[in-house]
Amino acid sequence: MSGTDNGKKTRKRATAGRKHTYVPRDPAATRRRILDAAVNEFADKGFSGARVENIAKAANANMRMLYHYFNDKEQLYIATIEEVYRAVRAAEQDLHFDEEDPRLGLERLVDFTFKHFADNPDLISIVMNENILRAQFLKQSELVPAMTSRLSNSVSTMLKKGVEAGVFIRNPDPTQLWLTIFALCWVHLANKYTMSWTLQIDLTDADWLEARRRHVVDVVLSYLCGPRPSTPSAAEIV
Amino acid sequence: MSGTDNGKKTRKRATAGRKHTYVPRDPAATRRRILDAAVNEFADKGFSGARVENIAKAANANMRMLYHYFNDKEQLYIATIEEVYRAVRAAEQDLHFDEEDPRLGLERLVDFTFKHFADNPDLISIVMNENILRAQFLKQSELVPAMTSRLSNSVSTMLKKGVEAGVFIRNPDPTQLWLTIFALCWVHLANKYTMSWTLQIDLTDADWLEARRRHVVDVVLSYLCGPRPSTPSAAEIV
Amino acid sequence: MSGTDNGKKTRKRATAGRKHTYVPRDPAATRRRILDAAVNEFADKGFSGARVENIAKAANANMRMLYHYFNDKEQLYIATIEEVYRAVRAAEQDLHFDEEDPRLGLERLVDFTFKHFADNPDLISIVMNENILRAQFLKQSELVPAMTSRLSNSVSTMLKKGVEAGVFIRNPDPTQLWLTIFALCWVHLANKYTMSWTLQIDLTDADWLEARRRHVVDVVLSYLCGPRPSTPSAAEIV
Amino acid sequence: MSGTDNGKKTRKRATAGRKHTYVPRDPAATRRRILDAAVNEFADKGFSGARVENIAKAANANMRMLYHYFNDKEQLYIATIEEVYRAVRAAEQDLHFDEEDPRLGLERLVDFTFKHFADNPDLISIVMNENILRAQFLKQSELVPAMTSRLSNSVSTMLKKGVEAGVFIRNPDPTQLWLTIFALCWVHLANKYTMSWTLQIDLTDADWLEARRRHVVDVVLSYLCGPRPSTPSAAEIV
């Protein structure tokens, strides 16, 4: 950050007789606050339901600044999409699950995916919203597909190593495998509000989530490695 | 204000120039057309993005009728949610997958779920939208949870029969199993627009979908029945 | 629904052809103008008959501003009620009729009340309208009852002083006395339109009003002080 | 009433397979029910706030009938005004307060007026509403002024007799006297909702109303007959 004023809670100068009391004068921080507020608002309400005024208010900024940095609601929304995708892809990059023992790498990928989705509900909301809108706005970003290609390669690498080592008894299409892992980690979170109501179960309960995690690992490992996964959840085995 | 006369100026219809020719006078049919149009519009745009006027127009009805039958946009949306849930639950009821051989029943459930989601993109959109909104409207329906409990029972029955017959080698929590099936059939459809763009693959291609279906069956059956599922997708087995 | 692209169609302002020239940027004054216009419109038409667009126009403001300052028609109406009550209570405060000779104080209170009602037809209209609506909006204001309690105390004080000084020959409940004064000053104004028509007399004529004023003073003073009031309207005494 | 179907609660024939189940076929009664429902609705909501559909429903009639008998909302409202005035004037006619001892006649007039207003809140509401609207609709009725003239004559007669007999010590303009009686009996009822809230007293309480009645009689008689009215409310006399 630049400027003389830093820290999260930006100071308010009590300047008597002046109307403008809030003077952060830290462009980058202002932009950041607006973007963060936008992620929350768009995730909570969807594109149409989100209110630019709410975003400005939540960011402790004002309309002029919002339009100054992002031009209009659409472009702010696109920036929001890129931001959440950037965050998840960056985290995946740091994993290097394809560089170790295939079975351990697989478990690591499943655990990471499970946890990352749980920790980033805004990502889920925004992706769902984009799918309702047929990726109307995502398609305006060239950045996101570019960030995604490396992930596919890593899954392929891991799979190949596992098959060659005889650890994996199946050799599915890497995309199918990744989609399956994604699905098992995603659905109970993406649908937590509707399913909690329709099933009358609390899908956000910590114990329930841990049981889910074990089940997911079981399903994936039993598929790739055969009937006895590394960490059997005893109760489930007949 | 003031002045002694504010000249009566109540509304008087301009009767000349009528142009409407479509006069069904069939309340039930009108209501139905409005509801169908609402499913489409809400699925396409989400709650906030949907326009009641579009719905009225698509239903070949008058906006006033829409309010006559459904009171307001929110209640129309709730009726829409109930309608898509009613349809899927009714179809599941007709399956009777718990009344036959457990392995066949399981395959039937997976195939049905896979197909029903593929055939009902509106259901997926509306469920996603409700999750963005934290089920705020779904929660106003008591009908939907009531319709869902029977499904859970059927899954439990099937599972128990399979375990007792020695056909299933695992005995997971029925909800976990059902969620897994749901996830594998749901995610590639719910995210088809974003994933088609990020992965640069066409997830709506018929061949790809058939490959996906085989993969899903493989994953589920290998988990419940062991490494050799009924219809091996040869290429995937090492 | 269906189709793969519903072409982004978000609102884009048509900037050409601006015509507004009146740009005050004085929030307090704008709010005030809206409130004044609202008093007039609600007094003239009642709550349901009033048109928010008329109010905005009369206030030389924009409908959006009206909603910015007052949220909706109901809350604007409540603000209107509070405003007319505030005005009359403030004027009563300035009277200090309880601080002087009780007989003079009484005459002062009667004269003031008579005159204030005559000068503020909006107050009368709005109070009548609230009574039609069973005070449903007034009851949402805590401010008004708070402002009223001081008045009751002043009437009690005046009455007590007059009785102790032997000037008043009766000692009625202060509320009854105040209601009687209120009634005598109110009814010929509140009902001036209906009574002018049914009685075929012009109740807004200045001479008639002066005769009414003298009659009212007579009635009140003859009740409290006995048969010979201070300013006898000779013609009326036998 | 004509026709075969009578009684207040008109019967509903359960005719299977037919849509029209409600067939009173008693034109006069239908008209009457609509008019009664209109009195209630207009009294409760005012002209603009009243809903013709509510009136039809409350009258157990339908739109077509309402428009058949009354043409439109305005004419229905005018019929409503005439109806409430007709009722009060008819009751006054039956009083004959000018035909007996002037003091007793006066008391009778006061008591009647006090009671009649208390018993007919709809009259009060509708008169207030007309005054808000500057008698816009009342003025379209020639019937009402015609009904009113007899009352003025009766007050004059009573007054003259009392003065000649030496019972009344004042000889005010009869209209002023009648207005004063009207005012004292009207205001606590016309303003019962606002005053109950602003004064934090229940103006509808039976004991309070009886105290008010005695006070009103005191005020009127002390004015016309001198300091000792016929029924002194002891507590009030010093």
Added chain:
DNA sequence: CATGAATGAGATTTCATTCAT
């Protein structure tokens, strides 16, 4: 860079009235 009042356009909702059955 910062403020937030003001705006035009369009959304939702309401309503008296009409008309096919």
Added chain:
DNA sequence: TATGAATGAAATCTCATTCAT
């Protein structure tokens, strides 16, 4: 005579965006 679904018009309210200060 009776029914109540359907309608056009106008009301209330919302929203992204602009602009004077």
